[in-house]
Amino acid sequence: MGAPAIVVASANHGEVLADTFARYEREYDVRLVRDEASAKQTAKDLVATGHQVALFVIDTDHDEQMLFALLGGTRKAVPTARRLLVSHISRFRADNPTFRHAVAAGKVDALLLMPQGPRxxxxxxxxxxxxNEWNATVAAPVVENVRIITPEKDALTRELLDYLSRVGLPAGVHHPDSEVGRAVMADCPDDEGRWPVVSSLAGWCGHCPDVRSLANQLYGRPDExxxxxxxxxxxxxxxxxxxxxxxxxSSEGLRTICLEAEAIGGQAGTSSMIRNYLGFPRGxxxxxxxxxxxxxxxxxxxxFFTGWPATGISPCEDGGHHVVHTDGGDVHTRSVLVSTGVDYRRLGVEAIEEMVGRGVFYGAAMAAARELAGDHVVIVGGGNSAGQAAIHAARFASRVTILVRRPGLAETMSSYLxxxxxxxxxxxxxxSACVVDGGPDDVGHLAWLEVEDQLTGERDRVEARGLFLLLGAEPECSWLPEEVLRDARGFVLTGRDVPRELxxxxxxxxxxxxxxxxxxxAGDIRSGSMKRVAxxxxxxxxxxxxxHAWLA
Structure with a gap:
């Protein structure tokens, strides 16, 4: 497979754009075409010969009908590629209102003014x-920071890949009999037969029994x-x-320690693209x-201490400060912020739970979406996380179905999504639909789902190779002392929501x-919070x- 391609389509400004994208020619195969037919044919030829297309750059100098045909055609030919509209300064003011809706609807990823000079x-x-986003979500990593050696990509391997994706570490999975697998196992002879084996560029290598062990290896344990x-x-x-x-x-001089049980970023870190966060117009x-x-x-x-969850808070013996407990040791502190967020609620269907990691995933599981190319994927949930997961999955899957218990998405999802x-x-x-049953294929991977219409009670069976469950908030604060009061759903009460008698x-x-x-x-764990990143x-x-006021 050769270098990923950048296809530039321009009828009248080809030389300008060729000069502009010359700086990318060392690492990308830059192709300049003139019209819709050439762009689509070039994309098909590249895909047919095993090349990937990372980016389509489309000049707005085409006829408007042809332009939208070009956008639709490139999306159909290479759904994983990013699409960029560029407009010459002579027409940028007129193009802005014309194509703003295309950007808002996700037909293109950005509309930019064509460069008028160098640099x-x-x-x-x-x-x-x-x-950058294409390389992180689509391309196979050129340099693998972490290598996972296993004869089978089982549920644990997928959990490790999902974790590594969330923390931004490129990783690859290799069979023990492969060239990479044999080289790694030569350094880990004592772990042969215990899978998966994980090797890092940082120098450690060994059997990895769970995600927490991987986090400990990457970031160190609190007791160290x-x-x-x-x-x-x-x-x-x-x-x-x-x-x-x-x-x-910490910027204001407070001595600050942050404890994280798993991945930095929490649930928000699984979002493939947040487009409404202030200051990031392209998401x-x-x-x-x-x-x-x-x-x-x-x-x-x-x-930062990553890999051990907090297990409790208690007052110090002299009563002067708090002690935050973890399995790896205690941290003494004058104040504590509980920002542990929430987990996704479980579906509660036994047949589905048995296939978690084998086509069934809680959360967006971005790394898993790549393995479902050409398949039907079902997303359960009506919040922003579900919408983002569906849009990401649609770059790979042939079809994506969002199931939501409400009549539609308007009550729970942002308008832009x-x-x-x-x-x-x-x-x-x-x-008004929900999943009530499911079953595997001959190797235990999800093959079908049974969906119930909640208005009529009718059920139908659909083929599906992927099920992503984003079912809403389930607080995880059982580790907090009883003195920290929660509401009926288990969220922490703060401020005037605390009963007056307290x-x-x-x-x-x-x-x-x-x-x-x-x-x-603060954040999703707090009763009454908005459940939004911003x-x-x-x-x-x-x-x-x-x-500050408390410390004073």
């Missing part, structure tokens, strides 16, 4: 973002790092709220947003304060002022 880094920054001081703030959970609190607290994946925030927090001095879903010919929405001197806790002084809650980030940032 237009704003333009190339946007192109770089598109290629001495915390011999009482810190100012311990953040439990490194989702958007916890990351924002880590950035702002950003949850993984990249999380890794950037982690890097920012590290720069200001936050220490609904617009993208309505336009995408590969995605169908079935309202206010101190008839004064409620601060807006993000819990019933235990010095313990705060709102969780805002809460994580704003809690720092309350922490």
């Amino acid at each position: 237009d880094e704003e333009f190339h920054g946007a192109v770089g973002e598109l290629l 790092i001495d915390v011999d001081e009482v810190v100012d703030l311990v953040v439990v959970g490194a989702g958007p709220a916890g990351l924002a609190a880590s950035v702002y607290a 950003i994946s949850g993984m990249r947003l999380a890794q950037r925030a982690r890097g920012q927090a590290l720069r200001f001095g936050t220490r 609904i617009d993208e879903i309505e336009w995408n010919p590969r995605i169908e929405v079935r309202g 206010w101190v001197h008839d004064v409620p806790p601060s807006d993000l304060g819990t019933t235990v002084p010095g313990v705060f809650a 709102s969780a980030t805002g809460e994580g940032a704003s809690v720092v002022s309350a922490v």
Whole structure:
């Protein structure tokens, strides 16, 4: 397989665009074509010869009807490629309102002004973002930071791949008898027969029994790092709220530690593309947003301990501060932020639960979507995470069905996602429907689902190779002491939501304060939160002022 291609289609500005994309020719196969027919034929020829197409760059100088035919044709030919519209300055003002709806509906990924001279880094920054996302979600990694050796891609292997995708580490899976497999096993002779074996460029190699072990190997365990001081703030959970609190607290001089049980970014880190986050007009994946925030927090001095969940909070013996417990050791702190987020609710269908990891996945499982090329995929859920998962899956699957218990998506999903879903010919929405049964093929992989119409009670069986369950919020805070009051659903109560009889001197806790002084809650775990990335980030940032007031 040769270098991935960038196909540039322009009727009148071919030389300008050829010069513009010359800088990419070292690592991409740049092809310049003049019209719709040539663009589609070039794409077909590339695919037929085993090449991948990373990006279509389409000049708006084509006839409008031909232009939309070109957009639709390229999407049909290579659904995984990114699509960029470029407009010459002479028509950019007129093109903006004409094609803005195409960007909003997801027909194209971006509309940019054609460069007017050399070193237009704003333009190339946007192109770089598109290629970056394509490489992260579609292309096989050129350099594998982590290699997984196993004779069978089982449920655990897929969990490891999903985790590595969420933390932004390129990984590959190899059979023990392959050239790579034999080379890795030569360094891990004691682990032969215990699968999977995981090897990292960092130098460690061995059997990996679960995701937590992988996280410990990548980031170190808390009991391997001495915390011999009482810190100012311990953040439990490194989702958007916890990351924002880590950035702002450490940037203001607070000694901050962040504990994360699994992947930095939490549930938001599984989002393939968040398009409505402030400051990212072309969108950003949850993984990249999380890794950037982690890097920012590290720069200001936050220490991250990944791989052990918090198991409890208790007062210190002298009563002067809190102790956050983990299986790997305790951390003493003057204040605590609970930002552990939520898990997806379980479907509760025994036949489906038995196939988790073998075609059935809780969450977006972005890495799994690539394995379902040409198959029918079912997404269960009506929130933004479900919409993002459907759009991502539609780049690979031949057909995607969204099942939602409500009549439609309008009550629970952002308008921009609904617009993208309505336009995408590969995605169908079935309202008032739920999965009630399912079954495997001869090797135990999901083969079919039984779907019930909740209005009529009728059931029908559909073939499906992938089922992604994004069923809504299930709080995980059983580790918190009883003194931290929760609502009837298990979410942490804060501020004026705390019952009045528990206010101190008839004064409620601060807006993000819990019933235990010095313990705060932010993000999805908090009762009444919006369950959006931006709102969780805002809460994580704003809690720092309350922490300052408490410490004072």
